[in-house]
Amino acid sequence: MGEVRADRASRPLVYDTVFKHGLAxxxxxxxxxxTFDALKAAGPVLRRVRAPRGRPIQTMGLTFPNPLGLAAGFDKTAEAFEELGAFGFGHVEVGTVTALAQPGNPKPRLVRLLDDRAVVNRMGFNNDGAAAVAQRLATRRRRPGGPVLGINIGKSKIVPDDDQAAVETDYETSTRLLAPHADYLVVNVSSPxxxxxxxxxAVEKLAPLLQHxxxxxxxATDDAxxxxxxxxxxxxxxxxxxxxLDVADLALAQDLAGIIAxxxxxxxxxxxxxxxxxxxxGAGGLSGAPLRERATEVVSLLRGRVGPDLTLIGVGGISTPDDAxxxxAAGAxxxxxxxxxxYGGPLWPRRILKGLR
Structure with a gap:
């Protein structure tokens, strides 16, 4: 038993070594x-893997196998969300998907800050477009017991943000195509x-957009x-x-299912x-450990405003079971x-779930 415990304890260290001297x-x-190509190649095997168990969560009328999910940005075009569920994620949020296919910003656009266990990204919503993603989801049979599927939608780059009608039309295209395939749908207005x-x-722009x-x-879901x-x-x-707090009030007023913070x-x-x-x-959005404190503050602030019923999904800087x-505890x-x-590797979700148990 001592040897087994030592082997299990060493696994994060093994990945740290591989990451430091290889991937990094x-x-x-x-x-x-x-990594993503290897994940897709292993798809037939991974889709048969029994995901680790966790504490089921009932919220938004959905049953999540456990409270841990993979945030948008990893599987941008819904090509491997079920395979990712095999690693332990109870839900996978794909996207961000835009109405129009777009290549994203010029490379390089993804940089690690190793000492901070952080990443700077300025990807710019590179994705295949809503029509292609919808077609992919329409032709793929979902595996029973797989992860809950969230779809995150955003604004196409060429659409000016000061043209409200154009913005609503842009989001409308993505919504109409993707809502029938989503377990939940996310309007992303927060990528930098x-x-x-x-x-x-800003609430005066966000309110009519969310209504639309x-x-x-x-x-779209009624038609389906x-x-x-x-x-x-x-x-x-x-x-x-x-x-x-203004966004919290808006979410309540419009009867949204939840907020991701x-x-x-x-x-x-x-x-x-x-x-x-x-x-x-360079420029871009910073993710990882430095975000933990502020992200926790925002969740706590939201929970104090919206009460117990609105679903809050906490994301940003979660690296350890204690972080989760x-x-x-803050209200997510x-x-x-x-x-x-x-930074944690393929066994990281299982370690988080084990720590939460």
Whole structure:
């Protein structure tokens, strides 16, 4: 038994060594694509793997196998969400998907800050477009017992944020195509990498957009013979507290299913990495451990405002079971991670779930 315990304890250290001397020497986006290609190649095997058990969560009219999910950004085009469920994720949020296919921002656009266990990304919503993703989901049979599927939608880059009608039409296309395939739908207005997108978080712009998306989603699911899909909004950690509370009030007024808090941050305060490394990483959204404190604050602020019934999904800086417990204690019903998986490796979700048990 002693040898078994030592082997299990050493697994994170083994991955740390592989990451430090292997993956970390590759361009971050190249490493992601190689990992993703391997994941898809292993699909037939992974889809037969029994996912680790956790504490089921009932929320938004859905049953989540456990409280841990994979945040949007890893599987942008819904190609491997069920395979990711085999690692232990009780839900996988795919996207961000835009109405129009787009290549994203120029490379390099994904940079690690190793000393902070953080990532800077300025991907720019690179994805195949809503029509292609909808077609992919329509032709794939979902495995019973697989992860809950969230679909995250955002604004196409060429659509000006100051043209409300154009913005609503853009989101309408994605909603109409994707809502029938989603277990829950997320309106993303908080990525820092699409010009003007965060301006849509202002309540006077956000309110009519969410109303429009809700109408289109209800119509699309009704046409498909489905119940209405739960609708959430994802917000940034860089909002002032008063603005966070305004979004909370809006979510209640519009009877949204929930709020996802938070997206990446543009802040570079109190980082351990050398200033020259931070400068070299460039612009974009920072994710990972430095985001933990503010993301927890936002969840706590939201829960105090919305009461017990609205679903809150906490994301940002979750690296350990203690981080996940802290976010749940702050008021989150579910938690998500992405950067934690990058630094923790394929067994990381199982370690988080074991720690939560």
């Amino acid at each position: 020497r590759l361009d971050a986006e190249v490493a992601h694509h190689r 990498n699409t010009p003007g997108l965060r301006n849509l978080q 998306v809700r109408r289109i989603a209800d119509r 013979g489905r119940e209405p899909v739960p609708l959430l909004v994802k917000i940034a950690p860089d909002l002032a507290d008063d603005d966070v 938070t997206n990446t941050t543009t802040s570079r305060e109190e980082l351990r990495s050398k200033p020259e490394q931070v400068e070299a990483a 417990r802290e976010r749940l 019903d579910l938690v998500q991670a992405y950067t934690g998986l990058i």
